[in-house]
Amino acid sequence: MRGGAALICLAVACLAAAPEFALQDSNGTAHTQAELSRHKATVFIFVATDCPNSNTYAPVLARLYRQYSPRGVAFFNVYSDPQETAATVRKHDSDFQVPYPALLDPHQTLARETGARSTPEVVILGPDGKQLYRGRVDDRFVDFGKTRYQPTRNDLRDALDQILQGKPVVHPVTQVLGCAIPGIS
Amino acid sequence: MRIFRTAAAVLILDGLALAGGAEKNAAAPTFNHDIAPILYANCANCHRPGQVAPFSLLTYQDAAKRAKQIAAITQARVMPPWKATPGYGNFLDARLLTDAQIAAIRDWAAHGAPEGDAAEKPAPPKFADGWLAGEPDRVFKMEKPYSLPAEGPDQFRCFVIPLNAEKDEYVKAVEFRPGNRRIVHHAILFMDTTGEARKRQTSPGEGYPCVGGPGLDITGSLGGWAPGAQPAVARGGVAHTIRKGADLVLQIHYHLDGKPEEDQSSVGLQFSQTPPAKGLTLYVLGNEHIDIPAGDAHYVVKASGILPMDVEAMAIFPHAHYLCKEMKVDAHLPDGSVVPMIWIKDWDFNWQGAYRYASPVKLPKGTRLEMTYTYDNSAANPRNPSNPPREVIFGEETTNEMAFAFVSMALPSPDDVSEFRRGTRAELIASMLEEGVPQGLGPRAAPLQLLLNAFDTNHNGKIDPEERPALVQYLMKRGAQK
Numbered sequence A: 001m002r003g004g005a006a007l008i009c010l011a012v013a014c015l016a017a018a019p020e021f022a023l024q025d026s027n028g029t030a031h032t033q034a035e036l037s038r039h040k041a042t043v044f045i046f047v048a049t050d051c052p053n054s055n056t057y058a059p060v061l062a063r064l065y066r067q068y069s070p071r072g073v074a075f076f077n078v079y080s081d082p083q084e085t086a087a088t089v090r091k092h093d094s095d096f097q098v099p100y101p102a103l104l105d106p107h108q109t110l111a112r113e114t115g116a117r118s119t120p121e122v123v124i125l126g127p128d129g130k131q132l133y134r135g136r137v138d139d140r141f142v143d144f145g146k147t148r149y150q151p152t153r154n155d156l157r158d159a160l161d162q163i164l165q166g167k168p169v170v171h172p173v174t175q176v177l178g179c180a181i182p183g184i185s
Numbered sequence B: 001m002r003i004f005r006t007a008a009a010v011l012i013l014d015g016l017a018l019a020g021g022a023e024k025n026a027a028a029p030t031f032n033h034d035i036a037p038i039l040y041a042n043c044a045n046c047h048r049p050g051q052v053a054p055f056s057l058l059t060y061q062d063a064a065k066r067a068k069q070i071a072a073i074t075q076a077r078v079m080p081p082w083k084a085t086p087g088y089g090n091f092l093d094a095r096l097l098t099d100a101q102i103a104a105i106r107d108w109a110a111h112g113a114p115e116g117d118a119a120e121k122p123a124p125p126k127f128a129d130g131w132l133a134g135e136p137d138r139v140f141k142m143e144k145p146y147s148l149p150a151e152g153p154d155q156f157r158c159f160v161i162p163l164n165a166e167k168d169e170y171v172k173a174v175e176f177r178p179g180n181r182r183i184v185h186h187a188i189l190f191m192d193t194t195g196e197a198r199k200r201q202t203s204p205g206e207g208y209p210c211v212g213g214p215g216l217d218i219t220g221s222l223g224g225w226a227p228g229a230q231p232a233v234a235r236g237g238v239a240h241t242i243r244k245g246a247d248l249v250l251q252i253h254y255h256l257d258g259k260p261e262e263d264q265s266s267v268g269l270q271f272s273q274t275p276p277a278k279g280l281t282l283y284v285l286g287n288e289h290i291d292i293p294a295g296d297a298h299y300v301v302k303a304s305g306i307l308p309m310d311v312e313a314m315a316i317f318p319h320a321h322y323l324c325k326e327m328k329v330d331a332h333l334p335d336g337s338v339v340p341m342i343w344i345k346d347w348d349f350n351w352q353g354a355y356r357y358a359s360p361v362k363l364p365k366g367t368r369l370e371m372t373y374t375y376d377n378s379a380a381n382p383r384n385p386s387n388p389p390r391e392v393i394f395g396e397e398t399t400n401e402m403a404f405a406f407v408s409m410a411l412p413s414p415d416d417v418s419e420f421r422r423g424t425r426a427e428l429i430a431s432m433l434e435e436g437v438p439q440g441l442g443p444r445a446a447p448l449q450l451l452l453n454a455f456d457t458n459h460n461g462k463i464d465p466e467e468r469p470a471l472v473q474y475l476m477k478r479g480a481q482k
Helices: A002-011 A033-038 A052-056 A058-071 A086-095 A109-114 A155-164 B002-027 B031-042 B060-064 B067-075 B099-110 B196-200 B416-432 B442-455 B468-481
Strands: A022-025 A030-032 A041-047 A073-079 A102-104 A121-125 A131-135 A141-143 B138-141 B146-148 B155-162 B169-177 B184-192 B220-225 B240-242 B247-254 B261-263 B266-272 B279-286 B299-306 B311-319 B324-332 B338-344 B355-363 B368-375 B404-411
Touching: A022 A102, A030 A033, A041 A052, A041 A058, A041 A109, A041 A155, A052 A058, A058 A073, A058 A155, A073 A086, A086 A102, A121 A155, A131 A155, B031 B060, B031 B099, B060 B067, B067 B099, B146 B155, B155 B196, B169 B184, B169 B220, B184 B196, B196 B247, B220 B240, B279 B299, B279 B368, B279 B416, B299 B416, B311 B324, B311 B338, B338 B355, B338 B404, B368 B404, B404 B416, B416 B442, B416 B468, B442 B468
Parallel strands: A041 A073, A073 A102
Antiparallel strands: A022 A030, A041 A121, A121 A131, B138 B266, B146 B261, B155 B247, B169 B240, B169 B266, B184 B220, B184 B247, B279 B404, B299 B368, B311 B355, B311 B404, B324 B338, B324 B368
């Protein structure tokens, strides 16, 4: 049934489907969709401990967190690979100095509910659970083996600015070039 | 007619589909039988825990969850990383998959990446932990660890390590050992007898940034290292010679991985007591006249040089920066035949390295080496460091360009090295005068004009092929007297 919800979400551009989830973070604290209403926006970053593309963004995302969390935006890493354990995730996020919590999504509920297929794919949900953005952090990855010297578009930052200004996101869906979430794509 | 043809096409397609389906059931590749041997032989050297590759490919679980991505990347020949076009130069340690291997991976992924029969599972490869070439006579280590930030462009840094040779020493084997395999992408080992490299460091052991090379006259090289490279053991009667008082200049390319890191790499050397039978020198083919207009997507830089004696090319190291997209080097032999030296169709600054010939390439005296490099300074080139594009000239910075091919040459005898260098210089000067004295040389034009006046016997204002030998001979004699 959850797969069905994701399909509907894709078909009607996620106008109706607010995801439901009940996940633990790597410290054992429970999180559900009820938390969404406490923030102006919630950023879920789908990552993997061994994905070079998502690892390389760790400092970029930490900066965005420091910039946007005082303005009412919550950030979560999401690990949707059933092989990732709380211990490996805690070690990884500590090594990479990640300043926000990590959700474990071993049954890939959140990945399926939001339509995320790759790492690092970013999903922004509004206070009502509405999906406001899904896609890349920026455009540095052009193709396998081809990386921009520096990004020319900062899609995540632009989306957050537009959301906080109460405007619609200009590019609500962008293409991600990264590592496939196992079993999903 | 049209309908009939369409129907026939459908039948053919059906037939193909059926044949494909039958094949699927009969021989779907499995990890244990087909894929593991390919991954173990070609990928695992880097894709195993603790190495430069970001993930391991040793277990079925590791590989299966990335099956589609492995299929796409191998089909695009992005991995294994090997930039030289197959068939254009025959190189040692070529990291190339066969078409059949790539097809097997594709089919395996398309069938859901089956694991297969556990009885067929090959044992994971064993990798030596210590020195691959055996215990070195001496180990030279970076004086202190170098700290790297979590993010930023790739870093190129030169570390100066005194070799403390009290007399000339001959190197039997060179082995570079990365201190931190997560971030050391490749290394090139230069030697400096001028003391210049030391001066470039702000303090000993600190090293200095060196994107385009060590930034000084290279007086020797000890080869290079890239993940998966085997230690360089002297072969074919040649050996690197460490001159008395020389410093090792270790240029390391770091690829930052998202978290702060440290590296302290080392080099192990084995020495030989007997001097090598043959000489070894580095031939530099290159052109410093580079001025690429902003927006130019197809800027060509050419260079050529004539070899003053019989040589054997042992290895080639092409070098340019981010804008270069294609490089080609050919050797035009005096008998008119052309020997392909290397062709890189999609140059990637981050995958530069030395290509060692499987067997030495014999190049007789009079051979003309020619290089053609192409650059893309348009906004459409994602690797362009400048956005919007800017005019780019020759230089060592990231935002400059270069056009070099360093060729490691074996000479008949060690005594030939100085004559080879004199001859190379003489041929270079003769080539400069092929079209008369070049413009824009300023005060350097006057001595060239004198040479032209003396050897341009038919007074057409340039050095013709028949006038060239006398000029070269004169220049070599003059060089020997100096």
